[in-house]
Amino acid sequence: MVNSESNNQHSKLYYQQNLPNQMVTAVIVLNKELRIQYVNPAAEALLIKSFNKLADQQLKSIFFNNPINDNRLNQLLTSGQEFSDSDVILEFFDRRKITVEITASSVDFDKSPHILLEFKQIDQQKQISVEAFQQLQWESARDLIRGLAHEIKNPLGGLRGAAQLLNKELATEQQEYTQMIIEQADRLTNLVDRLLGPNQLPNVxxxxxxxxxxxxxxxxxxxxxxxxxxxxxxxxxxxxxxxxxxxxxxxxxxxxxxxxxxxxxxxxxxxxxxxxxxxxxxxxxxxxxxxxxxxxxxxxxxxxxxxxxxxxxxxxxxxxxxxxxxxxxxxxxxxxxxxxxxxxxxxxxxxxxxxxxxxxxx
CATH class of the missing domain: 3.30.565.10 (Histidine kinase-like ATPase, C-terminal domain)
Known part of the structure; x- marks a missing residue:
């Protein structure tokens, strides 16, 4: 672990290289040993750790899972070919989870190859998209159920009315059958009404x-x-x-x-x-x-x-x-x-x- 003075030297070095300290995108710089050499303020906020605590740590040591395979990072240092991943889950040791997009590219600092990682948190956008889809699906299911409920309810009314008329024509000992029809029609009507849901607007x-x-x-x-x-x-x-x-x-x-x-x-x-x-x-x-x-x-x-x-x-x-x-x-x-x-x-x-x-x- 590097001391505070060394951290300041690292920070000064990367500031001099015009790294985007004002960016809202979280930026992390790794050296060829895949140790953290710099994080911008947005990365500190994302990881809920200061640069002093992160400096010179292995990237994988700050996550419960390993979101980026070391082999891919080493290959990036060798080939210089950048890569991007979307919907990456970062899981921390306190079990906090966030979803990010990651872009990894190769850069040179002080005549030495480094890796520049950009993390863009997308939980909110993803949640909005999921909620919008679920709302649309819920509305579609509700409309389908209501349509079916109305189709069921109409003949039920006719069935109950016919049973009531028939009930008047039957002898007392035979009326138990028509009463059963009426009771079951009422039960189904009650179920259909519940499926239709509240039909009165709120009195706010x-x-x-x-x-x-x-x-x-x-x-x-x-x-x-x-x-x-x-x-x-x-x-x-x-x-x-x-x-x-x-x-x-x-x-x-x-x-x-x-x-x-x-x-x-x-x-x-x-x-x-x-x-x-x-x-x-x-x-x-x-x-x-x-x-x-x-x-x-x-x-x-x-x-x-x-x-x-x-x-x-x-x-x-x-x-x-x-x-x-x-x-x-x-x-x-x-x-x-x-x-x-x-x-x-x-x-x-x-x-x-x-x-x-x-x-x-x-």
Missing amino acids: SDQNIHVVLEKVAQLTSFNKPENVTIIKDYDPSIPDITFDPDKLQQAILNIVNNALQVLGPDGKITLKTRATSNKTINGKRIKLAMQLSIIDNGPGIPEKIQNTLFYPMVSGRANGTGLGLSISQTLINQHRGKLSCISQPGHTEFIIILPITEATKS
Whole structure:
């Protein structure tokens, strides 16, 4: 490991070579032993380490995984042929992960071959693209389900009406059959209505989000298992925002109730609010927003359904209807907000983002 004076000499050398210290792209320079000789401020921010801590370390020693094979880097020093990789996962020893594009090129400094690596973080762009695709898919699935539901509901009404008329013509001992038809038609109609989702627009007004969360916590406390703890982590600085309290309460309760059904011993559900800025909701940039996180320490959502989690009739539980999260998604969309989820074993987080308007902020 080089000392501080040596680090300063390295830094001075590469500054003199006009390296892009003001670039937003993270830049790392390696010598022929593949040891770090320079990082610009953007790289320090990306790696969350200063140059003094990074200097003279092997590149692979700062990552839990090895994002660039040493053989490729050595070949670059020999051939001078640059290369680029996209969608590279950088995993750190604290398990933090980011996605980057990497460009590697050969440069000479002080008459010695070096490698210049440029890292461009693309997590946000990738997330926006994924969310836009998932939103389009969800809307398509919702429209398909609604179309099928209407096609089913119309003949069900006729079937029930015919059974009612027939019921009047039959003797009492034979009416049990028509009553069964009527009951099953009503059951299917109720299911179809749930598939169609909320059909009334929200009745919105400026409200305190924490009032709704307190109601959710209270309702949950009545039927939660004794081993489950509800944790409140509120940001009191959040101003009133515009929403329908009944509909938002339903959306949150659907998520919380799902968590209650999968939590084991020492289960925890955290209701966390924060003010946040510069969020993208359905392709629109929102300057200021409220972020509500509903976090549980359960087993997590199966990976195979995570991309279709909010579709109707998709459930991770054998006895689940797959309607609760679909309804929550519809309700949040009606508020011009966004509902998303990240999940792994031991940590599932549903994130609701609602815009804070200038009127409610003042």
